Amino acid sequence: MSILIDKSTKLAVQGITGRDGSFHTKQMLEYGTHVVAGVTPGKGGEQVEGVPVFNTVKEAVEQTGANTSILFVPAKFAIDAIYEAGDAGIRLIVAVSEGIPALDMVKVVAFLDEKGSDLIGPNSPGIISPGKSKVGILPGQIFKQGLIGVISRSGTLTYEIVNHLTNAELGESTCLGIGGDPIIGLKFIDCLELFSKDEQTKGVVLIGEIGGSDEEEAAVYIKENFKKPVVSFIAGLTAPPGKRMGHAGAIVSGGTGTAAEKIKAFESVGVAVAKEPEEVVKLLKEKL
């Protein structure tokens, strides 16, 4: 098992004819992902890396049975591309695009809730279930099928930690970057819920960073609902303070989103927090 994507994933690539879209389509195909369709309006009938291109997501779904999509679309067009995927009945949408305004995101997230579709991102490196499927821009070669679920708000920091997990022969069940923006689809809690039901996953690594209160919410959830071992790393302990969002931010979160606060929240519910990326492996091995 694994979560969200596996061998049955049939992927449509939105924006497949662009530079990033075509490059990563090739990478995903090489990894073994079933890329069944591409979508670029006006390019229907063409092929990219042997993958048929359609004008609309709806057409791609009808012709190929695509159930997952990934967006390599500039921010300006990304919002409508997400609506289009939701409208076409795509179950899982991965948005790599960055720079989407938050007030556009609140609407599209509410729309997808109604449709019952899941969204990863935006501003996400994607998701990988090693040995099965990769939907994103993560470097496939550093992953190895294994025991650990990885959820992260970061990109390259995730790779650094995954590299240690792989070298230590622990491997990963599924690894996903939930995105660095304020308004995102799946959050830590949603992913934890999925990992708790996944038999392959024996432990979870949660990679957080300063800002917001997602880590604090996850801590409350873990205390009440999550039985598997969790190890965390939080980046930004020495980040200069000052990017504060006025009173309303502090009133809403009841804190200021510092790394120290997040570490405290995790440690108070028994989540071990690594002091440096490499230490994650040691802490996991103690708990497994």
Next chain:
Amino acid sequence: MKIHEYQAKEIFKRFGIPVPDGKVATTPEEAEKIANELGSPLVVKAQVHVGGRGKAGGVKLVKTPGEAKEAASKILGLDIKGLTVKKVLITKAIDIKDEAYIGYIVDRRSKKPLVMVSAAGGIDIEEVARETPEKIHKFVIDPFYGLLPHQAMELALKLYNDIKLVRKAADVILKLYKAFISVDASLSEINPFVVTPDGEIWAVDAKINIDDNALVRHPDIEEMRDVTEAEKKELDAKSKGLSYIKLDGNIGCVVNGAGLAMATMDLIKKYGGEPANFLDIGGSSSPEKVVNALNILISDKNVKSIFFNIFGGITRCDDVANGIVEALSKLTINLPIVIKLAGTNEDEAKKILSQTELITAASMADGAKKSIEIAGK
């Protein structure tokens, strides 16, 4: 992006929210002239992008144009939490009978716009929220329908008993929502929202933060950007695809990805060093980006060693290596460079760098320790 109080008040005015008359001055003489036009009493307020101006001596009540001039000369040039005051707002003083709070935010938790009101407004609103959260009334807004009039009314009823005041406040709550949405704010706030002894209402202070991702569709607001000297360097870096924040240490960092960059800084500090900066060269980096990054670092005289920490994903390690070689040939770099590379095209990169005098690190921790050691020499 943060904008000043006077700019937020201009936006409020556009949406029909009552704000006291006022004008901005950059010199004491100008402040005196404005005071003459407006009539007394007045408040002189520092325009800087931080809170707590009052407690720092940046807000003064004055009774005559002469006093306004004197107050402005004291406030202009004042250092408030590291920021120098360059502008003051001269505005009509308002008689305060009652102070309330109205604020909007894009709420991460509910993933929707959220409005908050409290009858206990004023400078201690955060303390009120901590100690007596029941005094803060929150309402999550459906982004498709927006805030409806009866919902605004319900919120206003939490603020006042007098129905005339309730109606006026509900009107402002609705108008502030409209402003919040129209300018793509991430936060907009009136604190205090004042009632005078005569039953007038005024937005005495105003705060708006704009969502950086939405600025492309608001060129008029982009023009309101007011940058400090430090921010100029950051913006210059941004125009080159780099995300840079200067710090006070002596170890220059070049990293791909914000999370990894922060983790690198944390690690340097953990082993007893001080990072000179945060620098994220982002994804898909070209050799040119690396040259630009090195240029920024060598212009910082505090830097004694440079630590490259690159994990190749979309960023190819050989691109970074080529960039370093190119930079070494173009720039005069007398600083030792420690480098840790892993991921996409790692082996090609190592081959390219083997002809240079760079110090390679086996791990992040190893790289951090080596750069600290060298910087200390």
